[in-house]
Amino acid sequence: YVRLVKRLKHKIRSASLVLQKTDKSKVFHLGTRQHYQKKSNEYMEKTEAYQCLGVNDSLPDLIERTNKYLLDLRLAHWITQKQYELLCVKPSEAILAHLYYLPKTHKPGTPLRLIFSGLQHPTIKISTYIGELLRPLFDKIALKTTTTSGFEVMKQVYEWSTNNLRKETLLCIIDVVNLYTMIPQTEGVLAIKKMLDYLELKQIGGLKIETIIKLSRFVMKNNYFFI
Template sequence: MQRTKAYDSLGCTNLLESLVEKTNDFLYGLWCNKHINQKQYEKLKVSKEQAELAHLYFLPKAHKPNTPLRPIMAGMKSPTINISKWLDNLLRPIFDRLAIDTTVLNGVELLKEIERWSANNLTMTTSFVTMDVTDLYTMIPQEGGVTAIKRLIEASGQKQIDGVKKEIILALTRFVMTNNYFYFDGIYYKQIRGGAMGSPLTLTIANAYMYFVERPIAKWASRTASLYFRYIDDLFIMSNIHADVLKGLVRFWNRLDINIELSESIGTSAEYLDVKLENRGGQLVSDVFHKPSHEPYFLPFSSIHAEHIKKNIPFVAITRAMRYCSSYEAFKHEEIHICMALLLNKYPMDFILKQIERVFQTFQCEIPTKGNFSNIRKIFLGITHNKTKRTEIDIEVTILCHFSFCKGMQDFSTQFHQMWNTCFTDTAICGMKPILGSKRLHNLQDYLVKKKPDRSRLGLENK
């Protein structure tokens, strides 16, 4: 907290009440002046009874030397959270469209682009460059983040979004950025630099800020026929430019913005996202990357979680291995690693083999062998499962029923619907539709680990 100088101590003063009033007064003024409509005002205003101040906790980065900590701002009930979510929904699609050529969403998407580029450009001297931005979320100047959103909207050519003028969106963005208050270890703080890691809008602001910082890098990559992509604060380059020149370029890029510090790795191999890459004498080799802190741990088979969750674990792992591994030998090695980890977590061998078989049945292809591996892998890379749009819930005809899932309840959902139809077919509620959901049982961790401070520290006292 002291190194980034992003936080200002407020001592023992809880400013939640004044922040709630300030937020509601600000929104009320926008509504009165017809800058936002009634529906938007009702959606964004703060409930004094439900509001809580955010609290800070840290997650250790076990895979990095000296185990640095990642600050997480838990503010799901903070006064500005509704504004943050709403702005993020408005602005993220604009960024996604604008940066579609220089951003990747996952390792599969990256690997497709790498293999496409390598088909015509890979040589024995091709280098990989990976760069990481140090403390991105807390190093962005708050006004610089607002300016990045302004440039983002201007680049999109839109003067209004969802009926709200650009100037109002910027005012709301500035309000969220400059009103991050939180509690930590007996002291209240205000964030005076960057955005709260945990606030939805912060990711879009960071992406927008980096988009304009990276423009010279992206243009250089285009001019030199190099490949460039970014995933939030991680940058990736494949280039045939000499490694010594690349080192000089990274030093130059480090001077593009005083707030952005890049730490780089340049060589004939790279680990980026969860993909391991190597230029082996002019041949691209890829594999699944496991961080040094990786442990052979999955959800134990003895867990009371529903069986479909346990089935999906080997399914997803084998699917990823098929996509990432460029050779049959690498795939079989990763498959053994997956099976061993599952066995250590008490998964029966016949269960594991059945799920592996289900993978290839789902993709409608043969079991891979050394002879057909390349062709089958193309099938896996060619098929992407798009997320289906969530079905809108009509609260007029829907009843949400939550239950604690415990052992022996694998068929409970089916039985519940059968009993529902039997009991209520000829009743007044026959048109109602029950939707079942499961909730997690309390476990030992809930009692031994408590990240959230007492409500009295975060909320308003009842008067």
């Protein structure tokens, strides 16, 4: 079995093939590297949301910039010493986020779904920390318009249809294409501020609202990755 796997890996590499898990299915997709590169280039050109930095390694600069930003916030008393130590980046543990694709074999033309793996990205501690503060607030606001399972969807549709369903009623679903790049950075930060203004909160978890906005903006504007 081990020899078979090694031979298979060798054949795949020598033929410049990519064996990849597919999106939303349990099968695998076998394609050429040229195919993936072509699809990737098409996506980048279509969205116009990315800038290629070439072969330069942006990790050291991003680590330094992140730690300096956090230090400036600490010295200005926007964050506490404990928060500074919690969010600070350790150079030995930081890795740039990695972009890869999962083929959507269930759709015509086999488009690709972008996956960002950034568990050790320099800003991951900040985004995780902010996310843990904001997620419960958002979930509470969106409770009545959010479903977490197909059963809940059918239940709500049934309850709605009791008094609202007509012969001419059309039920439809909406698929947002390229959701990741459809929300501009500025509007994303403004959406967070709008939610916090609506809740009339001055601070969350010991962080001032202004600090949360500053950190959110920093994360969005320092989103680097390699392919």
